[in-house]
Amino acid sequence: MTTTTRWRALTRHNLFWPVAVLVALLLVNIPFTPDFFAIHMTDGHLYGSLVSIVLFGSPLILVAVGMTLVIATGGIDLSVGAVVAITGALTCSYISDQKDQDALAGVLLAMGLGLLAAVVCGLWNGFLVARMGIQPIIATLIIMVAGRGVAQLITDGQIITINSEPYKLIGGGYWLTLPFSIFVVAAVVAVTVALTRRTALGLLVESVGGNAEASRLVGIRSMRIKIMVYVFCALCAGIAGLMISSNTSAADGNNAGLWIELDAILAVVIGGTSLLGGRFSIGGTVVGALVIQTLTTTIYTIGVPTQTNLVFKAAVVIVVCLLQSPKFRAKVFGARAKTTAPATPAAAPAEPAPKMEVS
Amino acid sequence: MSTTTQSPTTPDKVEGGTPSKAARLLSDRRLPVLVTAALFLAMYIAGLSRYQNYGFGDSQVFLNLFIDNGYLLVAAVGATFVILSGGIDLSVGSVIGFTTMLTAWLVQDVGLPLLVVIPISLGVGAFGGFLMGYVIHNFEIQPFIVTLAGLFLFRGLCLVISKESIAINDSAVSSLAETRVSLGLGDLSIGALVALVVLAAAFYILHYTRFGRRIYAIGGNEQSALLMGLPLGGTKIAVYTMSGFCSALAGLLFMLYIQSGDPLHAVGMELDAIAAVVIGGTLLTGGSGYVLGTLFGVLVLGLIKSIIQFEGTLSSWWTKIATGVLLCAFILIQRVMTTRKKA
Numbered sequence: 001m002t003t004t005t006r007w008r009a010l011t012r013h014n015l016f017w018p019v020a021v022l023v024a025l026l027l028v029n030i031p032f033t034p035d036f037f038a039i040h041m042t043d044g045h046l047y048g049s050l051v052s053i054v055l056f057g058s059p060l061i062l063v064a065v066g067m068t069l070v071i072a073t074g075g076i077d078l079s080v081g082a083v084v085a086i087t088g089a090l091t092c093s094y095i096s097d098q099k100d101q102d103a104l105a106g107v108l109l110a111m112g113l114g115l116l117a118a119v120v121c122g123l124w125n126g127f128l129v130a131r132m133g134i135q136p137i138i139a140t141l142i143i144m145v146a147g148r149g150v151a152q153l154i155t156d157g158q159i160i161t162i163n164s165e166p167y168k169l170i171g172g173g174y175w176l177t178l179p180f181s182i183f184v185v186a187a188v189v190a191v192t193v194a195l196t197r198r199t200a201l202g203l204l205v206e207s208v209g210g211n212a213e214a215s216r217l218v219g220i221r222s223m224r225i226k227i228m229v230y231v232f233c234a235l236c237a238g239i240a241g242l243m244i245s246s247n248t249s250a251a252d253g254n255n256a257g258l259w260i261e262l263d264a265i266l267a268v269v270i271g272g273t274s275l276l277g278g279r280f281s282i283g284g285t286v287v288g289a290l291v292i293q294t295l296t297t298t299i300y301t302i303g304v305p306t307q308t309n310l311v312f313k314a315a316v317v318i319v320v321c322l323l324q325s326p327k328f329r330a331k332v333f334g335a336r337a338k339t340t341a342p343a344t345p346a347a348a349p350a351e352p353a354p355k356m357e358v359s
Numbered sequence: 360m361s362t363t364t365q366s367p368t369t370p371d372k373v374e375g376g377t378p379s380k381a382a383r384l385l386s387d388r389r390l391p392v393l394v395t396a397a398l399f400l401a402m403y404i405a406g407l408s409r410y411q412n413y414g415f416g417d418s419q420v421f422l423n424l425f426i427d428n429g430y431l432l433v434a435a436v437g438a439t440f441v442i443l444s445g446g447i448d449l450s451v452g453s454v455i456g457f458t459t460m461l462t463a464w465l466v467q468d469v470g471l472p473l474l475v476v477i478p479i480s481l482g483v484g485a486f487g488g489f490l491m492g493y494v495i496h497n498f499e500i501q502p503f504i505v506t507l508a509g510l511f512l513f514r515g516l517c518l519v520i521s522k523e524s525i526a527i528n529d530s531a532v533s534s535l536a537e538t539r540v541s542l543g544l545g546d547l548s549i550g551a552l553v554a555l556v557v558l559a560a561a562f563y564i565l566h567y568t569r570f571g572r573r574i575y576a577i578g579g580n581e582q583s584a585l586l587m588g589l590p591l592g593g594t595k596i597a598v599y600t601m602s603g604f605c606s607a608l609a610g611l612l613f614m615l616y617i618q619s620g621d622p623l624h625a626v627g628m629e630l631d632a633i634a635a636v637v638i639g640g641t642l643l644t645g646g647s648g649y650v651l652g653t654l655f656g657v658l659v660l661g662l663i664k665s666i667i668q669f670e671g672t673l674s675s676w677w678t679k680i681a682t683g684v685l686l687c688a689f690i691l692i693q694r695v696m697t698t699r700k701k702a
Binding site for chain 1: 447494497498499500501503504505507508509510511512514515516518519630633634637643644674675676677678679680682683684686687690691694
């Protein structure tokens with residue numbers, strides 16, 4: 001009895017399913033590559049599949065963390081991919097105009113410019129959503145469509161390549177034997193978690209997502225919270241844009257961050273944050289982003305033809321969403337629960353309480 | 360039609376005298392469509408005065424708008440249905456790409472005649488839409504996520520068929536693609552004609568059938584529609600099936616237009632379709648809008664493209680920027696309208 005209740009409490013935990021999927025995906029690799037979990041040291045850098053999953057997944061984690069807060073307020077931000085492209089384009093074009101591309105001051109200024117552009121995009125989104133009261137999905141569609149045009153305008157339709165050592169660090173460099181981007185991601189995640197879970201900010205974000213009008217009447221400045229959240233999301237996308245362009249040392253207005261908004265939303269959903277808003281889990285999002293990156297890596301390592309990558313992704317999305325749908329669980333697992341229910345009548349009074357929570 | 364536009368204004372008259380003409384115009388549901396039509400006319404006249412010497416006034420230039428954007432029109436009509444019902448379909452572009460790939464593969468590599476291939480492609484598209492609608496309704500997952508999975512699935516299936524593009528040199532396809540129907544002023548292609556037929560059918564379905572009224576009712580307020588006893592599930596699933604069918608048909612037209620299948624055809628086309636629907640004045644919250652508006656939305660997007668072609672010095676990315684600016688303008692117009700209605 002105690003083991004079943006403990007098991008039940010575990011499966012009810014909001015991180016259970018995402019982590020289970022992640023572990024299952026990681027374990028799938030073992031029969032194909034026995035040394036999948038091995039991490040070895042070469043030239044003072046750590047190498048291994050796990051390290052590369054985190055390294056290549058870091059822009060996605062960043063974007064998804066920003067997206068989590070936006071979704072928690074009941075919104076959505078489709079423009080992150082375009083923001084990634086704009087930031088990368090602006091930064092790289094500024095650096096490429098410099099005489100000395102290795103000058104630290106110039107690189108920092110370029111990064112500042114790129115992030116400033118990202119913040120402006122976020123302010124615009126926030127203004128449209130909070131001030132004008134436009135549906136988030138449409139408000140952010142504007143920058144999603146126009147932003148890529150702007151990015152191509154900045155790069156003149158070319159792919160700008162740069163050769164700057166300091167800039168290379170943020171996306172492809174190493175620090176303390178680990179990829180530098182891991183530290184950036186860890187810092188952003190730590191700051192976000194601290195701000196949302198150690199201060200009242202997280203509660204405010206959730207209450208705005210639960211009911212914007214009610215929270216305004218309670219005295220929460222929901223408009224300000226919403227604008228802040230969109231700016232934060234754009235800033236995260238901007239940092240991701242710096243990482244992506246620095247990793248390849250090039251800015252591609254057309255393809256940088258293509259579909260990253262969809263992957264990010266997917267990561268948030270896999271992490272257990274409801275698209276309806278009002279509740280969020282940063283930890284779940286990070287796990288969700290890692291699930292997506294692991295899936296991609298797994299497809300490469302187990303030798304599935306790469307062209308079926310997207311079909312696999314679709315299958316995972318469908319399975320994860322179905323598992324999270326209360327109605328689907330009731331239909332499939334409910335039948336079995338019903339047959340066992342008469343045997344344990346003691347469990348019956350406990351049933352209504354969690355149901356209330358679900359609805 | 361007149362009853363729906365009249366009814367909101369009648370209580371106004373009873374309570375606070377006759378509303379001013381401007382207020383009545385602003386609360387008219389047809390305003391966005393009229394604005395889009397006016398914008399189209401203004402852009403056309405501007406183009407006419409600027410590129411008069413380059414043959415912009417030629418009636419064939421106008422008809423080419425239909426020839427070059429027929430597939431987009433069909434896809435946008437499908438998107439109009441979904442958006443009117445309060446949902447969204449992100450899989451449009453992928454289904455189009457998949458259809459071009461499937462038809463090209465069946466015609467070219469398997470060697471089936473085109474007459475067999477067309478029903479198969481349409482069936483596959485409609486079945487994909489049906490599946491998405493079924494999952495959306497029965498498992499209560501957001502349309503956004505389900506159709507996102509559809510986007511990945513169909514784009515992935517493209518790549519499963521072949522990683523490289525397949526050129527079609529079937530005689531039936533090329534003869535069909537080159538057929539032109541003379542209208543006196545100029546020619547229309549088969550694709551453009553099919554698009555116009557689809558538009559007419561959609562207009563009839565939305566405004567003169569029970570199914571059409573149900574779509575508006577569900578988009579307006581799903582809960583009340585359910586309480587009224589409307590078949591929610593059936594209608595929703597039918598809407599997504601229709602969108603899948605329209606996307607597949609758009610894919611066939613695109614295949615005729617471009618005469619090849621490519622796994623990267625029509626990437627991001629769903630954005631163009633949604634943009635055309637919004638510019639055409641349909642509210643993205645559902646329940647309000649006209650399929651004729653979508654026609655003007657598509658024409659405006661097409662006109663932007665041809666003006667940029669005529670200008671010659673502007674690069675292609677200006678299309679995206681112009682589309683974004685237009686989207687923004689129309690969203691703000693919609694916003695002003697809906698706040699007026701509440702007040």
